Amino acid sequence: MTAERTRLTTVLRELRARTGLSLAALSERTSYSKSSWERYLNGKSLPPRQAVQDLCRIANEPDGRPLALWEIAESDWSGRAAVPAPAADEPPPQPQEPSRPPETGRPLRRRGRLMVVLASVYATLVGGVALALFLPPDREAPEDEALSASVPYSLAPQCHGTACEGRDPLLLTCGISPVTLTTYRTATGAHVELRYSERCGASWARAWATRIGDRLEVTAGGPTHDVRVEDTDDTETYVYTEMTATHPGSTVQACFRPASPDGERECVEARVGGTTTTNRPPSPQ
Numbered sequence: 001m002t003a004e005r006t007r008l009t010t011v012l013r014e015l016r017a018r019t020g021l022s023l024a025a026l027s028e029r030t031s032y033s034k035s036s037w038e039r040y041l042n043g044k045s046l047p048p049r050q051a052v053q054d055l056c057r058i059a060n061e062p063d064g065r066p067l068a069l070w071e072i073a074e075s076d077w078s079g080r081a082a083v084p085a086p087a088a089d090e091p092p093p094q095p096q097e098p099s100r101p102p103e104t105g106r107p108l109r110r111r112g113r114l115m116v117v118l119a120s121v122y123a124t125l126v127g128g129v130a131l132a133l134f135l136p137p138d139r140e141a142p143e144d145e146a147l148s149a150s151v152p153y154s155l156a157p158q159c160h161g162t163a164c165e166g167r168d169p170l171l172l173t174c175g176i177s178p179v180t181l182t183t184y185r186t187a188t189g190a191h192v193e194l195r196y197s198e199r200c201g202a203s204w205a206r207a208w209a210t211r212i213g214d215r216l217e218v219t220a221g222g223p224t225h226d227v228r229v230e231d232t233d234d235t236e237t238y239v240y241t242e243m244t245a246t247h248p249g250s251t252v253q254a255c256f257r258p259a260s261p262d263g264e265r266e267c268v269e270a271r272v273g274g275t276t277t278t279n280r281p282p283s284p285q
Contacts, residue, residue, distance in 0.1 A: 008073040009043040011066050012052070015059040016041055017177065030054045046074060062191065064208055068236045157200045164202035164243045166225060174200035174243065181252060181270035188258045190214060194270050201247055203272070205254035206240035213259025220244045220252045229259070248273040 016026065016037075023041075027034040032051050040047035052070045056063035158172035169175050174197040181194040181203070190210045196203045205218040210229045217226040218241045225242040229235060246252055255267040 002073075004069075004073040004075075005043050005046065008046075008052075008066070008069045009041065011069055012047070012055060013041055014177075015055050015061055015066070018059045018061070019055075021058070026055075026058070029058055049074075062208065065237045157197070159200060159202070161201040161247070162245045164200050165223060165245050166242045169195075169197065169200070169202070169204050169240065169243050172200065172243075174202060174204075181272065182268055184254075184266075184268040186256050186258070186266050188214075188260070188263060190256060190258075192216065192254050192256050192266075192268060194218070194252050194254050194268065196246060196252070196272050197243075200243070201245060202243035203246040203250070203252045204241050204243045206238050207256065208238035210235055210239065211259050215257040215259075216241055217255040217257070218242075218244055218252065220246045220250050246272050 019026070021029070023034045023037045026032075026037050030037075030051065032040075032047075032054075036045075036047075036051075039045040040051060047070070049067065049070055052066050053063050056066055157174055157176075159167060159174070164172065164174065169178075176197075176199065178195040178197045181196050183194075184192045186192060188211065190207050192205060192207045194203060194205050203218065203220060204225075205216055207214070207216045207229075210216075212229050212231060212235060214229040215226055216229075216239060217224050219225070222244060225244060227239045227241045229239055241254075244252070250272045251269055252272065253267055253269045255265055257263070257265050
C-alpha cells in the first residue's frame with residue numbers, strides 16, 4: 001500500500017471507530033456493501049469520493065480534510081488529476097507500488113505539515129501499524145470485520161503530562177480517540193477546535209478553513225504553542241499546534257489570529273471535563 005492510501009485509510013478508520021458502527025450497520029446507512037467497506041477500511045481498494053463524504057456525515061465530521069486526503073490518494077492511484085472513483089464493488093487493478101517516501105524534508109506534491117507528519121508516522125511505524133494510529137486503544141474491531149493480520153488494535157501513548165509539553169500529538173499517538181472540548185467558528189469562517197487526550201494528559205488546538213498567514217495558539221496557563229498557516233497545503237487540510245499538559249479541571253485556551261491586518265484576535269476557552277467560554281473581539285463603537 002502506498003503512503004498516500006495509508007494516510008487516507010488511517011483517517012477513514014478513525015471516523016468509522018468514532019461512529020461505533022459495525023460494517024453491516026455502516027452498509028445499512030450508506031449505498032455501499034459490507035464487503036466494500038471492508039476493502040475501503042483495510043486499504044484494499046480506493047473508496048469512491050461519495051463513500052468518504054457519507055462516512056464524514058455519519059461521524060459528524062467536516063469532510064474538507066478527508067476529501068483532501070482522498071484527492072491525493074486518488075491522484076497517486078491513477079497517476080493524474082482526481083477523477084471519479086471506481087464503482088463500490090469493482091476495485092481497480094492494483095497499480096505498481098511507488099518507492100517509499102523520504103523520511104525527512106518537505107515532500108514536493110500537495111502535502112502540508114499534516115502530510116509530513118503522517119508520512120513520518122508511516123515511515124517510522126512501517127506499513128499496517130500506521131493504519132491503526134487513530135483507533136481507540138480499548139476498542140476491538142466488530143466480529144464481522146476481517147482485519148489485516150498486520151494491523152494492531154492499539155498503540156501505546158509515547159508521552160504523558162509535562163512530558164508531552166511542546167510535542168507533536170500525532171507523532172506521539174496522542175491523536176487516538178481524543179475528546180473534542182469545543183469547536184468554534186471565527187469571524188473569517190475558520191473553524192477552531194480544542195482537543196484533549198486523557199491517555200496523554202495533554203491538549204492541543206487545530207483549525208481548518210483557514211487562510212495563508214492565519215495563526216493559531218494554545219495554552220493552559222503555562223507555555224503558549226502556536227502554528228502558522230504556511231501555504232495552500234495547510235488551507236486544504238488543517239493545521240494543529242503542539243501539545244500543552246492538561247488534566248481534568250484544567251482550563252485550555254485557543255486563540256485565532258487572522259492574517260488580515262484589520263482582523264482581530266478571537267479566543268475560546270474550555271475546561272477539561274467542564275464548560276466552554278468564548279471571548280470574541282469587542283464590537284466597534
